[in-house]
Structures are given as structure tokens and as C-alpha cells.
Amino acid sequence: MEKHVLDKPFVKVEPELCKGCGLCIEACPPHVLEFHSSFNTKGYHYAYYVGDGCTGCGVCFYACPEPEAITVYKKGYEYVGEEVA
Amino acid sequence: MAEKVLKKPRSFYDIYERNPSADKKMPHYCPGCGHGNVHKFIAEALDDFDVADRTIFISPVGCSVFAYYYFDTGNIQAAHGRAPAVATGIKRAHPHSIVISYQGDGDLAAIGTAEILHAANRGENITVFFINNAIYGMTGGQMAPTTIVGQKTTTTPYGRRPQNEGYPVKIAELISQLEAPVYVERVALFDNKHRAKARMAVRKAIKNQVDNLGFSLVEVLSPCPSGWKMDPVDAMHWIEEEMVKVFPLGVYKDITKEVEPYHIEEFKPEAEEIKELLDLKTESKSFARSTVPEKYKNPEIKIAGFGGQGVLLLGAALAQAGMLQDYHVSWLPSYGPEMRGGTANCHVNIREIEIGSPVVANPSILIALNRPSLEKFEPDVQSGGLIIYDSSLIDIEPSRKDVEILAIPSTKMADELGNTRIANMVVLGAIAGYTNFFDLKTLFETLNTAIKRKNLIEINRKAVETGYQFGKEHRVK
Ligand code: SF4
Ligand code: SF4
Ligand code: SF4
Numbered sequence: 001m002e003k004h005v006l007d008k009p010f011v012k013v014e015p016e017l018c019k020g021c022g023l024c025i026e027a028c029p030p031h032v033l034e035f036h037s038s039f040n041t042k043g044y045h046y047a048y049y050v051g052d053g054c055t056g057c058g059v060c061f062y063a064c065p066e067p068e069a070i071t072v073y074k075k076g077y078e079y080v081g082e083e084v085a
Numbered sequence: 086m087a088e089k090v091l092k093k094p095r096s097f098y099d100i101y102e103r104n105p106s107a108d109k110k111m112p113h114y115c116p117g118c119g120h121g122n123v124h125k126f127i128a129e130a131l132d133d134f135d136v137a138d139r140t141i142f143i144s145p146v147g148c149s150v151f152a153y154y155y156f157d158t159g160n161i162q163a164a165h166g167r168a169p170a171v172a173t174g175i176k177r178a179h180p181h182s183i184v185i186s187y188q189g190d191g192d193l194a195a196i197g198t199a200e201i202l203h204a205a206n207r208g209e210n211i212t213v214f215f216i217n218n219a220i221y222g223m224t225g226g227q228m229a230p231t232t233i234v235g236q237k238t239t240t241t242p243y244g245r246r247p248q249n250e251g252y253p254v255k256i257a258e259l260i261s262q263l264e265a266p267v268y269v270e271r272v273a274l275f276d277n278k279h280r281a282k283a284r285m286a287v288r289k290a291i292k293n294q295v296d297n298l299g300f301s302l303v304e305v306l307s308p309c310p311s312g313w314k315m316d317p318v319d320a321m322h323w324i325e326e327e328m329v330k331v332f333p334l335g336v337y338k339d340i341t342k343e344v345e346p347y348h349i350e351e352f353k354p355e356a357e358e359i360k361e362l363l364d365l366k367t368e369s370k371s372f373a374r375s376t377v378p379e380k381y382k383n384p385e386i387k388i389a390g391f392g393g394q395g396v397l398l399l400g401a402a403l404a405q406a407g408m409l410q411d412y413h414v415s416w417l418p419s420y421g422p423e424m425r426g427g428t429a430n431c432h433v434n435i436r437e438i439e440i441g442s443p444v445v446a447n448p449s450i451l452i453a454l455n456r457p458s459l460e461k462f463e464p465d466v467q468s469g470g471l472i473i474y475d476s477s478l479i480d481i482e483p484s485r486k487d488v489e490i491l492a493i494p495s496t497k498m499a500d501e502l503g504n505t506r507i508a509n510m511v512v513l514g515a516i517a518g519y520t521n522f523f524d525l526k527t528l529f530e531t532l533n534t535a536i537k538r539k540n541l542i543e544i545n546r547k548a549v550e551t552g553y554q555f556g557k558e559h560r561v562k
Contacts, residue, residue, distance in 0.1 A: 006089075017110060021117035021310075021317040027277055044116070059277045061091040062284060065121025067112065067128070067155070068093035077089040 006077040009056025010084050011049045011070065018069040020044030024060035033060060094128035096137040101154045113151055117317020118222075119274045119307030120149050123214060126287040127185065128156065133288070134295050140183040141175050143168040145197075147189035148223045148309075149216065166197020169204035172211045180349040183294050184211045191221050194230040194254045201260070205300050208265025210347050212290045213302040215256055218309035219328060226312040230254040233331045238312075253331055257304045261337035267299040267344050269337040273306035275324040279334070289341075297347040306332055372527045374410045380469065381520040383437060385445045389430035389462055390454025390475075392420060395509030398535065399452070400431035402513050406523045406531040407435035415443035428457065435522075450520075452512060454495075459483060473516060475508065491519055491559055498551055507548040514552025519560055525553055 011033070013024075018040065024047050025033045032053040035045045047069075056074040064070045073084050101109045114120050131137040141159035144152040145168050153160035159182070163171040168186040176184045186204075193201050193215050204211065220238055221227040228238040228245060231253045235244040245253075257271040268290060272283035283305055290301035306328045308320035315323060359365075386403060390396045397418045407414040413436045420429040432445035451466045453459035453474040459481070466472055468487045477494035493515050499508035510532075517523040528549050536542050 019111075019116035023117055023317055023321070026318050026321070029277075042111070058091045059280075062122065062125070062280050063277065065114065065116075065118055065125070067097050067121070067125060068110075070091075071093075072091040074089045074091075 001081040003078065003080050004084070006073055006075055006079070006084060009054045009075050010073045010077075011054045011056075011060060012073070012084070013047045013049060014069050014071075015040045015046040015048070016042070017066055018044060018046035019066060020046055021065065022047070023063045023065070024070060027059050027063035029057060029059065030055060094125065094132045096128040096131040096140075096157055097124075097155050098157045103154045104151070112155060114148065115222075115309075115311040117308060117310045117320060118148070119218065119305065119309070120216060122274050122280065123187075123216060123283070123287065123305055123307065124152065124155060126284045127187075127214065127291070129284075130288045130291045131156075131158065131183075134291060136183045136291075136295060139181060140185060141179070143172050143175075143184065143186045145186075145188040145192040147192050147221075149187055149189060150223070152187055166192050166195070167200055168192065168197065169200040169209070169211070169213065172213075173204055173207070173209050176209055176211050180210075183291065185291070186211055186213045187216070188213065189216045189222070190218065190229040190231040191224075194256055198254075201256075202263075205260045205266050205302065206263050208267075208300045210294060210297060210299055211301075212294045213300075214287070214290070215302060215304045216307045217256070217304055217328075217332065218307045218312065219253070220309050220312035222309045222312040226314070231256075231332075233327060236327075255332065257302070257332070257337045260302050265300055266302060266338060267341050268293055268301040268339050269304075270302075270339075271304040271306070271332060271334050271337065273324050273329060273334055274308060275306070275321040275329075282334075293341055296341075297349070298341050298344055299347065304332070306334075370409060370530060371411055372409045372524075372530065374412075375521050375524050377520065377522050381450075381471070381522055384433075384435055384450050384520075384522070385448050385467075386433040386435070386450045386452065387430060387445050387448035387462055387465075388433065388452040388454070389428070389458030392429040394429075394454045395506065396429045396454060397431050399509040399513055400433045402510075402528075402531050402535045403433050403435065403516070405535055406517075406527050409527050409530055410523070412436060413438065413440050415440045417443040417445075430458065430462075450516070452516070453479065454508070454512070455479065456481060471520070473512065473519070475512070489561060491515065491556070493552070493555060493559075495552065498555070499548060502544065502547055502551060504544055504548075507545055510545045510548035511552035511555075514549035514554075515556035516552075517549075518553035518556025518558075520556075521560075525550065528553070 030053045032050050036048045040046045058072050061072045142156045144162040146165035172184045172186040217231050219231045227240040232245050261269040270286045272286045273279045286303045290303045293301045310317045310320040388400050404414040404416040415434045417432040434440045449467045449470040451472045456479045471489045473491045475495045476492035477497035495508040495511040498511050
């Protein structure tokens with residue numbers, strides 16, 4: 001599989017593991033997280049990354065009460081395949 | 086690469102197999118509940134200190150009762166409020182484990198106040214996380230000990246009034262007044278800066294234990310959006326604007342720089358030393374074992390009767406005699422609150438090998454000294470076992486056909502010897518005479534320690550002797 005090095009920070013929200021509490025959205029300094037207009041299967045408007053502007057600061061990760069709704073990848077993160085997408 | 090990604094800590098299970106519901110990936114907490122944040126901080130710290138494998142996490146009663154679904158550590162769920170007591174036992178039995186007591190305000194500050202206070206006061210080398218959300222979340226939003234003055238809950242619909250419900254209990258302040266705790270801090274989850282502080286406090290409290298420094302407690306002001314009937318973001322504001330005024334944040338005590346680390350030493354005094362301390366006879370005597378028929382070996386004995394019939398003493402004497410012959414023995418009394426008149430029974434094991442459990446559920450020998458005991462325990466006797474009963478008090482006969490039965494009018498025999506209360510010693514003699522388990526020499530030596538009043542030893546000897554002859558005469562041929 002192809003090896004990648006992340007050239008800018010990235011944040012991933014798992015729609016199915018998000019309870020839509022909005023704490024990450026409130027916490028994100030550059031306001032790059034928003035509620036999605038659609039629901040997940042639990043009936044929550046999940047959070048999503050607008051796609052640009054994440055600084056990789058990590059505060060959303062600690063604001064989120066869910067164990068694996070949010071993953072923050074910092075610049076320089078090395079991965080193979082499709083892990084960060 | 087670990088520092089380049091922030092993702093689910095390894096100290097959480099990947100799949101929450103213990104959760105009986107179909108969804109095994111999403112925790113059971115409400116959206117925006119602070120338990121999730123604290124769980125994450127703990128799991129991350131366990132990862133970083135690499136101690137998950139030796140961590141034992143105690144779940145309380147409350148919303149976090151199911152914390153054991155999530156943490157990939159050792160887990161024990163304690164009775165309501167008892168987590169610090171359970172933690173104490175675990176830490177002492179496994180001094181190298183990392184023991185975390187995780188408790189809410191109902192658990193720690195109401196029903197469990199005694200446990201937390203004394204665990205802290207003893208300076209147990211454990212870590213306590215106290216989640217203060219000022220309400221009973223799990224049961225539907227009733228007042229908690231930490232509910233603030235004026236706060237409306239289902240049980241304080243007009244708001245908490247000190248005249249009626251008292252003031253909120255301030256745990257960090259209370260615990261920090263004690264001498265033993267090494268670290269007490271109160272933190273809050275309401276914004277990024279304070280969550281970062283909370284995260285550091287969680288790490289420090291765990292690290293203290295890794296370094297064997299002593300008792301640490303972190304109180305976390307944590308949102309309960311459901312109990313407060315607020316959305317999660319507003320709940321955070323409420324902590325900042327209302328809770329913090331009542332529960333000021335900060336380090337209440339930190340003597341971690343001054344204290345010496347615990348030295349975990351095994352404390353194993355010699356048997357002789359204990360005997361001396363307790364002023365017990367130190368000349369240890371040993372008697373030769375008798376030749377016991379195979380079927381009577383390793384007896385599991387239950388003795389039952391009225392309180393006052395000497396049931397417990399009879400059991401203790403049997404165990405004592407066993408000790409004199411270097412058997413492994415156990416004696417487990419079980420009686421009602423009444424000293425006399427109630428029912429009493431005790432369980433005795435006399436074995437050639439070590440005893441696993443002192444409980445005798447199915448006795449090989451049942452000694453019934455009154456009718457209710459015979460009726461109650463007869464069905465439990467092992468097939469091929471032995472029932473001995475006082476035929477002067479019990480007017481029925483056992484109905485079992487697959488056991489040996491020795492009917493002995495022990496109360497009447499004791500009366501004839503001049504003292505009703507030595508009937509138990511008649512029975513002691515009878516068991517020995519019937520089974521050949523003990524000789525008279527061993528029994529007489531037993532009496533010297535079992536009978537406290539020396540002027541009664543002679544009559545007890547007579548009782549044992551009479552019982553012994555009776556048992557011997559009635560042996561099955
Ligand atoms: S890592 Fe920081 S900047 Fe990126 S989404 Fe999270 S809070 Fe926003
Ligand atoms: S904080 Fe977590 S659960 Fe809440 S909206 Fe953001 S991703 Fe979803
Ligand atoms: S009731 Fe409150 S404390 Fe319990 S899970 Fe829900 S938000 Fe959390």
C-alpha cells in the first residue's frame with residue numbers, strides 16, 4: 001500500500017459514533033467543525049470537518065466525551081492506505 | 086508516531102463486549118456527559134504510563150456503574166459507596182496494582198461518606214476520581230449531597246434550601262483537611278483550558294500511585310446535561326457560572342514533593358510471635374492421630390441447635406482437637422442477633438490438606454441438638470454421612486435411610502452428671518467415641534484450653550468420658 005505523510009493537519013469525525021453534543025464545535029478555535037444537516041442512524045446531527053483550516057491543536061479530541069468519535073491527525077503523520085480520508 | 090495522532094486510547098476496549106445491547110461501539114452515557122471526558126483522560130494516562138495491565142478499576146453505583154464495559158483493565162463493580170473499601174482490600178492484597186476508585190456524588194458523598202473518609206484518612210495508596218455533577222443522574226435528577234443552594238431538582242422543586250436540605254458537601258475541602266492524603270485537587274470540564282487542567286490532574290493522581298506516594302483524590306465538576314435538563318453546551322456554561330462559585334477550583338493539598346514513597350514490605354509475623362503477643366499458651370503440644378475409618382476421614386461437620394446449648398463451643402473444641410493432631414481446621418460460626426434462645430450453627434472442617442472454604446453446605450456429619458435443626462439440615466447431609474442428634478430433646482427420628490444415625494440422649498446424660506449445660510461435651514465425646522477420630526487424651530487437652538473456668542474442667546471431662554463410652558458402644562458393627 002502507498003505510504004503517505006500528512007502535509008497538513010486533519011480531523012476525522014466518525015458519524016456513527018458521534019452523539020451530536022456540539023462540544024467540539026463550541027471548542028474548536030478556528031471554527032472548522034459544524035453540525036451536519038443529516039442524521040446518523042442514532043438520530044443525531046453529527047459533527048463534521050468543513051475540510052479546511054484545522055490546526056491540529058487537539059482541543060476537540062479532549063472536549064469530546066466519546067472515546068472514538070474524533071481522531072486528530074497532526075502535520076507529519078505517516079500512514080499507509082486510506083487511514084486519513 | 087503516537088504524538089502525531091490523537092485517537093481512542095488503547096486502555097479502552099475496542100469493542101464493548103460486556104454491553105448486552107446490540108451497539109457495542111458507543112458508550113451508554115448521554116450526549117455531552119462529562120463521564121466520557123474523564124474516562125478518556127484516565128485511559129490516556131494509563132496508556133502513557135503503560136500500567137493498564139496492572140490497573141484494577143472499581144466501578145461504583147450510579148451512571149458509571151458500567152465503566153467496566155469500557156476499560157481494558159482489571160475491573161470490579163462495588164456495592165453503592167463501597168468502592169474505597171473494596172479498593173483498600175485490593176491494593177493491600179495486590180500492592181503492585183494500580184487501583185482506581187471512580188465514584189459519583191451520590192456514591193461518594195452520600196452513602197459512601199464513611200468509606201471515602203476512612204480510606205483517605207488511612208492514606209491508602211489508591212487514586213480516587215470523584216465526579217461531582219450536583220445531581221443524581223442515573224435515577225432521574227434527584228438532589229445530591231452536592232446540589233447547590235437554590236438548584237432545582239425533582240426532590241427540591243423549589244430549589245435546595247439549607248434550612249430543609251442543608252448545604253452542599255465540599256469533598257475536596259473535607260478530604261484535604263486530613264493528614265494522610267498527598268494530593269487533592271478540584272478541577273472542572275467547562276472549557277478547553279480547564280479540560281487541559283483536569284487532564285493534567287488525572288495524570289498526576291495516577292502517577293502518584295505509580296510512584297507509591299499515597300492517597301490522591303481529584304474532584305471533577307462535570308456536566309450532567311440530562312439531569313440538569315440543559316443542552317450540553319449550556320451545561321458547560323452552568324458549571325462555569327454557578328458551580329465554580331460554590332466549589333472553588335484549585336489544588337487543595339499537595340505534599341507529593343515532601344513524602345517518602347511507600348515501601349511495600351510483606352509483613353509476615355511468625356506464629357510463635359503472634360501467640361506471644363496475644364498471650365496464648367506457647368508450649369505447643371502435638372498428639373498422635375488415631376486410626377480413623379476411611380468414611381470418617383476429612384469430616385465436614387455442621388453443628389446446629391439453640392443459642393445457649395454450647396453449639397459454638399462444641400465446634401471450637403472439635404477444631405481445637407484437630408489442631409492438636411496437626412490437622413488443617415476451620416471453624417465458622419453463624420448465629421442470629423440473639424445470644425440465647427435464637428438458633429445457632431457452626432461449620433467445622435478437619436482435613437489432612439488445606440481447606441479451601443470454611444463453609445459446610447453439605448455436611449458429612451450433622452450434629453442436631455434441637456428439632457428445628459434436624460428438620461432443616463437433615464436433607465443436606467451427604468449420602469453415607471452421619472447424623473448425631475439429641476434424642477432427649479428431639480421427639481422425631483431422622484427419615485434418611487442412606488446415612489448412619491446416632492441417637493444420644495445427651496441432655497438427659499448431662500443432667501444425670503449434674504449439669505445440663507455440659508450436654509455439648511457429652512456429644513463431643515460421643516463423636517470421638519463413635520468415629521474413633523480423637524482419643525480421650527486429645528480431648529482432655531482440648532478442654533484445658535476450651536474451658537475458661539478451671540473449676541468446670543473436671544465435670545466437662547466426665548461429660549466427655551461418658552459421651553465417649555456411649556459413642557464407642559454404639560459404633561456400627
Ligand atoms: S484539532 Fe483543533 S483546529 Fe482541528 S478541528 Fe479540532 S479543535 Fe479544531
Ligand atoms: S464532541 Fe464528540 S460527540 Fe459531541 S458533537 Fe463533537 S464529535 Fe460528536
Ligand atoms: S444522567 Fe447525567 S451523569 Fe448520567 S449519563 Fe446522563 S448526563 Fe451523564
